[in-house]
Amino acid sequence: MSLRVALIGAGIISSEHLKAISRIEELQAVAIADIDEAKVNTASREYDLIGYLDYRDMVQKEKPDIVVISLPHFLHKDAAIFCARNGCHILLEKPMALNTLECDEMIQVASDHDVQLMIGHIQHYFPENDVAKKRIHEGILGQLVQINETRHMNYFKQDRPAWFLECDKAGGGIMMNLGAHSIDKIQWLLNSRFSRVMANLSYHHRDVEVSSDIEGSGLVYLETENEIPVTISISGYEVVPKHVTELIFTKGMMKVEVGKGVYVSQGGSYAQVPTPSDKSPFEKQFMELIDAIQGKRILENSGTYGKSVVSVIQGIYESHESRNMIEITRGGVD
Ligand SMILES: NC(=O)c1ccc[n+]([C@@H]2O[C@H](COP(=O)([O-])OP(=O)(O)OC[C@H]3O[C@@H](n4cnc5c(N)ncnc54)[C@H](O)[C@@H]3O)[C@@H](O)[C@H]2O)c1
The missing domain is CATH 3.30.360.10 (Dihydrodipicolinate Reductase; domain 2)
Known part of the structure; x- marks a missing residue:
């Protein structure tokens, strides 16, 4: 059964994530949220997604297995914490947060809710x-x-x-x-x-x-x-x-x-x-997250690693x- 993925942020980098998801059998993109309605509509049409203007609404209604967060940096912490509290595994774009105090909070909440918190260090x-x-x-x-x-x-x-x-x-x-x-x-x-x-x-x-x-x-x-x-x-x-x-x-x-x-x-x-x-960097990034969710490997690109950056x-x-x-x-x- 595929893992259901929702995306928060329909900006520039979200299209790389959507392209990668479409090539991975184990994943199915189901929904996308952005405060910009035009971007939500474009991505929803192209990838057959349910569109939302409020990511909290999306996470609570769709209950995705994985959420990809591609937001301006000052919003990373709140979005990641909200998703972790709702039991979603997270692929969060780099840099992890504005400072290490925010990183600590995010790592703690992800650990408390037993979800994978992966940082998108694509290199x-x-x-x-x-x-x-x-x-x-x-x-x-x-x-x-x-x-x-x-x-x-x-x-x-x-x-x-x-x-x-x-x-x-x-x-x-x-x-x-x-x-x-x-x-x-x-x-x-x-x-x-x-x-x-x-x-x-x-x-x-x-x-x-x-x-x-x-x-x-x-x-x-x-x-x-x-x-x-x-x-x-x-x-x-x-x-x-x-x-x-x-x-x-x-x-x-x-x-x-x-x-x-x-x-x-x-x-x-x-x-x-x-x-x-053999695969694009964005596909390989998702493969690491899937393996971690399935208990096959420990995340190299973890919250702790993101914090070090x-x-x-x-x-x-x-x-x-x-x-x-x-x-x-x-x-x-x-
Ligand atoms: N891995 C990479 O190579 C790479 C490349 C580019 C950007 N990034 C990272 O990706 C993240 C996003 O960058 P981008 O270039 O896509 O920026 P962007 O501005 O194109 O996209 C951000 C999106 O977030 C939306 N947004 C803002 N507030 C929101 C809210 N409260 N709820 C929902 N949506 C909201 C904006 O409308 C916008 O569409 C950043 O962390 C950036 O550093 C990574």
Whole structure:
């Protein structure tokens, strides 16, 4: 019997979830809720769903097995807690919440109601990251000595939903949104969490004629618990788009471009290595949740893991404010 899925939020990313669900035998999308009626109608028509304007109404009437939450960040906590209290397993989009206190509350309620709380850290399911992780740990390139992640994109583009540019709704800017992916990717590649961070952010939104109070770039130095130094450079002004992760080893280098390829050098120039894949990242993400619900594996992308990413983001903002290196403490529910 299929697991019945309802979606909260019918925005940009919800269509990726709906496409993935339609390709997975064990899942059936039944309903969608959004405060924007036009979006509800479009998704309902395309995927044959029951539409709702109030997600609480939907959850209580449809009693879905799984709820996918794709809402502005400030709404993540309340929606996840409501779904957990109603006995639904949850796939919650990244970043998990605005801060670690909210994460603690969510983890506790999910545990009390015995539901799976999965965070949508999609980087775990890209074939490029999968291949890179195997290469890092097989050791042929020697000892990993540092990682440099660079990501530039026009963050203040016209079609970006307005809430992303409001700090009280998004919880921050480009670091909160795209930084979450970079932090997650590197922690996951190394099987190690970040322990220290130093950051310098910029807030030049007015120069790009956008009304916003979020940061538009950040240069971040981090260290992992296994003592690998990492830089993350992210910018969102008028840039030449780029998204590259470079890993430097004692016997070579590796370049990872998610969605493009993995390139390895053992001295000299890079050569591309194959990155085979049978399913889309969003399908693989659901397969992990289904397995966890069926007791076949423990969620890697759990609330506790999601909280570790939020704790690094929090450390980035704290470091920028204080101009100090911040030790990342997890504390609370873990
Ligand atoms: N995994 C990824 O690669 C990825 C990519 C993009 C976005 N995201 C994440 O997905 C989430 C949603 O982002 P998005 O780009 O789809 O944003 P979006 O603005 O396109 O979608 C959010 C939707 O929530 C709706 N909404 C707002 N308040 C609501 C409420 N109270 N009840 C019901 N609906 C409400 C809005 O009307 C909107 O349709 C964010 O957490 C974002 O960071 C993840």
